[in-house]
Amino acid sequence: MNAKIITIVGGGSTYTPGVVKAILSKKDTFPVKEIRAYDIDEERQNDVAIIVNEVVKAICPECKFFTTTDPKTAFENTNFVFAQIRVGKYAMREQDEKIALKHGAVGQETCGCGGLAYGLRTIYPMVEILDMVEKYAAPNHWILNYSNPAAIVALALKKLRPNARIINICDMPVAIMNSMADILHCDPHDIKPDYFGLNHFGWFTNIWVNGESRFAELKQHAMQHGYLCDVPDEQHWEPSWVHTYGNVKPMMERFPDYLPNTYLQYYLLSQDIVDDSNPDYTRANEVMDGREKTLFDAIKRYKETGAYDDGMFVVGAHGTFIVDLAESLCRENGGRYLLIVKNEGAIADLPDDAMVEIPCYVSPRGIEKISIGHIPTFYKGMIEQQYACEKCLVEGAMENSYNKVLQAFTLNKTIKSSTQAKAILDEMIIANKAYWPELK
Numbered sequence: 001m002n003a004k005i006i007t008i009v010g011g012g013s014t015y016t017p018g019v020v021k022a023i024l025s026k027k028d029t030f031p032v033k034e035i036r037a038y039d040i041d042e043e044r045q046n047d048v049a050i051i052v053n054e055v056v057k058a059i060c061p062e063c064k065f066f067t068t069t070d071p072k073t074a075f076e077n078t079n080f081v082f083a084q085i086r087v088g089k090y091a092m093r094e095q096d097e098k099i100a101l102k103h104g105a106v107g108q109e110t111c112g113c114g115g116l117a118y119g120l121r122t123i124y125p126m127v128e129i130l131d132m133v134e135k136y137a138a139p140n141h142w143i144l145n146y147s148n149p150a151a152i153v154a155l156a157l158k159k160l161r162p163n164a165r166i167i168n169i170c171d172m173p174v175a176i177m178n179s180m181a182d183i184l185h186c187d188p189h190d191i192k193p194d195y196f197g198l199n200h201f202g203w204f205t206n207i208w209v210n211g212e213s214r215f216a217e218l219k220q221h222a223m224q225h226g227y228l229c230d231v232p233d234e235q236h237w238e239p240s241w242v243h244t245y246g247n248v249k250p251m252m253e254r255f256p257d258y259l260p261n262t263y264l265q266y267y268l269l270s271q272d273i274v275d276d277s278n279p280d281y282t283r284a285n286e287v288m289d290g291r292e293k294t295l296f297d298a299i300k301r302y303k304e305t306g307a308y309d310d311g312m313f314v315v316g317a318h319g320t321f322i323v324d325l326a327e328s329l330c331r332e333n334g335g336r337y338l339l340i341v342k343n344e345g346a347i348a349d350l351p352d353d354a355m356v357e358i359p360c361y362v363s364p365r366g367i368e369k370i371s372i373g374h375i376p377t378f379y380k381g382m383i384e385q386q387y388a389c390e391k392c393l394v395e396g397a398m399e400n401s402y403n404k405v406l407q408a409f410t411l412n413k414t415i416k417s418s419t420q421a422k423a424i425l426d427e428m429i430i431a432n433k434a435y436w437p438e439l440k
Ligand SMILES: NC(=O)c1ccc[n+]([C@@H]2O[C@H](COP(=O)([O-])OP(=O)(O)OC[C@H]3O[C@@H](n4cnc5c(N)ncnc54)[C@H](O)[C@@H]3O)[C@@H](O)[C@H]2O)c1
Pocket: 009, 010, 011, 012, 013, 014, 015, 016, 038, 039, 040, 041, 044, 045, 084, 085, 086, 087, 088, 089, 090, 125, 126, 145, 146, 147, 148, 149, 150, 169, 170, 171, 172, 318
């Protein structure tokens, strides 16, 4: 395989050092000659690059690495774009979470009204990125997109740029499968999931380990402990993640057919989530005081002392997944991944244009979806409601329609009535003045 060029969009992301480490750790099977970081915040990106430079030096000094804010320099002849932008940064995530909570609704990064607000901020910046990539990148490039809210981003981009070479992805199912491997005492690479849904809105319908179903065992564990287990988890030890993994237990007690994605807690346990939230200190605050602070404190220390501690970021499911996927797009290795793709009949009875999260085989020929067939009424009903909500939001953004966006807020399962939806929307319009399309 020829050595590749990768451009990371959102170079200033807290995930960038981990992603670069993941890329370079696979240099024997997925050689990369150049990594470029592109961001609109030059200062933040250059700070993060201080740590990235150390990662490159330590693992693969022959790989060229540089930062840029110039699209041509970033994308010219690039083979892969790894996108991970956060439009409005953590300050706006905090607003999304706190405005919803203030009105008694779930306040979350990608779910509920917070996720819809984040969607309205992200759709058009992502369209701009797609256009720049189309203009400059290598003809057979791939954009692998993590930028959230991935469900809404995927749906909007499929409508606005249907031919873009983009694959939208999420690391949550991978992280859950890592926990499943811990629970079953097996290697995560040996796990094959059956799964359906939308992004952050899906269910595992079977788990195969080396060809044997271990689903019953896992369901029994989840019924008692959720996805928590005795093996220490380097990424999900914070109290909010422990709470999230524990919330799988009540979901399983009530709906024991399938194993839920953890994000379903926001829809199936909405009121409990609101009751358990602190409206003055949300997950955005935890991340700013945790992952972001740890990284930027380390950068500050490096500037003062020249010393750097490689243990302050983790590669985890996030870094591993995106690089594994890129490798499978270049080299036939039987890669099978959960991807967010156009339904086109894969889940029977759901609209063709829904962007669903399902298992797919990936190779240099592209993506082959695995057909799911019919799904039971309860799950179909939940998905249809969420899809309608996301579709109204995308149409609202495309048509600058207040009414459509209000419909989206009202349709969201975390919302009790159109009165609550309108109060949240009107406050979010003010908070997002600098970011949202104008709604009339
Ligand atoms: N899909 C998934 O499963 C998954 C997993 C983890 C993170 N994420 C997403 O990855 C993104 C990054 O997360 P983070 O916590 O590291 O955020 P972060 O705020 O640390 O970094 C985001 C970076 O994006 C930059 N940015 C914003 N708009 C941009 C634009 N138009 N062009 C280029 N750069 C831009 C910002 O300046 C910032 O440096 C978020 O969208 C997050 O939700 C997704």
